[in-house]
Amino acid sequence: MPSKQTSSFTPGPRIYNLFPTLLGPVERWTEQLPEIARMGFDWVFVNPFHLPGESGSLYAVKDYYRLHPALRGSGGDDGDGDRTDDERLRAFTDAASQAGLAVMMDLVVNHTAIDSDLVQAHPEWYVHDDDGSVHSPSATDLDDPEIVTVWEDLAQLDYSRRPEREAMIDYFSEVIRHYTALGFRGFRCDAAYQLPGKVWQTLIGRARESAPETRFFAETLGAPPADIEQLRPAGFDYLFNSAKWWDFRADWLLDQYHRFRDLAPSIAFPESHDTARLAEESGGDSQESRFWYLFSTAFSTGVMMPIGYELGFRRRLHVVETRPEHWEEASFDIRDFIGRVNALKAEFSVLSEEGPQHRFTEVEEPVVGLLRCSQRQAQRSAVLINPDPESIQEYGRDQLAEVLGCGLYQLNEITPTTGDETAADRTGPMIELAPRSLRLFIIDD
Template identity: 60%
Template sequence: MTPLHQGPRIYNLFPTLLGPIDAWEKHLPAITAMGFNWVFLNPFHYPGSSGSLYAVKDHYRLHPAVQGKGKGSPDVRIRRFIAAAGNAGLKVMMDLIVNHTATDSELVAKHPDWYARGTDGKIRSPFAVDPDTGSVTVWEDLAEIDYSGRLARTEILAYWNALVSHYVRLGFRGFRCDAAYKLPGAVWKELIGTARAADPDLCFFAETLGAQQQEVDQLRPAGFDYFFNSAKWWDFRARWLLDQYEQFRHVAPSIAFPETHDTERLSAASGGSERESRFWYLFAACFSSGVMMPIGYELGFRRPLHVVKTRPEDWEEPAFDISGFVGEVNRMKAAAAVLNEEGPQECFTAIDDHLVGLLRRSQQGPQRAVSLINPDPEQEREFAGAQLADVMRCASAGIREITPPQQGGWPMDSIRIAPRSIRIFAAD
């Protein structure tokens, strides 16, 4: 596998935490040093009255916190940042939100027929139903776009096609498609197809967290390059994650993450445990084709990334610094072909075993990788070297450990896995 076919290793740069766009560039050397190949920007557009990044009022103006006092047009400043990222070896993606706008968006006034209506005739807000509790969350600051009418759909897609083309001209190489499962696959197919007709190398990433399987299946013809999976919530016992992996991989490869802007900071949940942050990043990197983490994860930040309130004043003193470790993990991932594709993956240990063993196989060649995961926070576990060779179906001499940093010579009679840690082995 050539570097051109490496999976995405994404660093999520949260715009309002850094403030004016001219201040973003100074973070690029650290991102590159950690071995990332993509930068993801949450919405940086002008928001509606709620102030939420995801309630966009004007797609062509900058958020006031991003605008700052800098001079130059938004386009010039965005293009300058993306060019600097490119010089640092990084592609840049942005959020593409086509399911809704702010309730006070200029589009509501100009094109009221584009929006879904409730039984009372008022513009409808999008909502979500918790499958476990049945509770309903309604986003009152958002106006849901209606794609059911053929004429309106044509007009709406023309607007989004123009928006995508505009930002591609500024240098964006990818789009994270927010709540992708909320739209018909046919809509995405047309939008993605139009964009790719002009630029075949564009990448589209579907945010599908919380989606039902049928909602994901209907995206099959859309042409997405990657989905985001739910690996963060695995308990290392239940079957659901591997079932999801198997179902999703036939649609598109997936991206795992230890936290996002939508979740609690892991460092806050763990009480500032550096070991937990190392453990979850390594697991995310070895489980899926892609991996993503938000700004501050490497420094143990605890304050949540808030879509309304976060500002540069929320920058924290580091609780720890695992930047070097993240870089080693990313370089390990980049160098192991089998970790950059969504080949078959199975658990070869029993559900009641203390150790969790995952075998991942390439679809492009004979490569295989095994992750030996010890989720126990206190007890060391062991795994027989001969058993590993049996699982990987090769001689011990054909196996190499790729865990960063290397933990000893191979072959060995017994492999020790420290509490709350992972060891990874590969064979060609």
């Protein structure tokens, strides 16, 4: 194991996604903080907790300043009936800070609920259809253009260049200021690519006038590259990548990585609130969950996972239906493993920056090798991946040393162990990769 870094760097974000309605009242969120911190996370991301419109969707915000009724509690067992919504949230962010965690909230400003008060108060802020009605956003299926999904519970805001835009920016600047004052230190910007980069530049700039350490995370999944490119002037700190969907063969993920790594460093995730649970897809295979978490960590600057991933939860999170009664019995427990992986990202600079990265194996080879270089320190990482679910694969230790430009004695493996390895596993001439596994190496010059 190489020695710890002697020069300082900012570790990449390790984000735990706390899905609010799975836990219920805000006071219960606080109960999770010690375990989140123990696993080595430094951020807690909370999906929208605002009062929703009639559909009940967390992402159909009716009032940005009121809590979802399911998150207020009864005032009985919690004994907080006299607390305001802001006091509840402030108590949570204070508790998180005491646990060494920063809190990030979802910022949904590309649309509101169709029954939001803003629709009545400021109809001029919205896109309108030809018949004059407020427009609901939609999406076309990429595989079948005839399939169009319309979100009828949403009203699309209009950020085109026009006089009304300044008032909209003023309104949402105040929303951001309100929540930074309550202790929120970051914002995940939902569908960030749907707003002009210049609008984000103003929103982010104003936020940092009063809270300069505030971080902004752009959600850009599935966006056309040109829509992401126009975010360059915005000043985002991070964006989310699509590593979850990589087949370990196609070029698109590394192409995406190279194209946008100078826009903002990226964050990978093995599953999210928008996807099926990996434990459900794998039939409760804990190795598959370890495999994807370690890959997500090794590939990009930041990593995120949703609540329950560490315990093999199988029920998909739902923006309307999820409630505390959907809490599950654990299929497995990989909390210690996640803690060891998160510690690597906090320790090694090369794992916490979007340095140059390329594949050093051929596409047809059974082992996938990725080489990543730090631009801040003389450090390189190599990850060997066996995506095969059935067969053991091998890679020559001397080959890997050549790729890393080091001697065999410098080849330091930092892969978290499972507890059943022998010394020969890490010193023999061939590096053995079990089915659906990867091994991670770091070189410090």
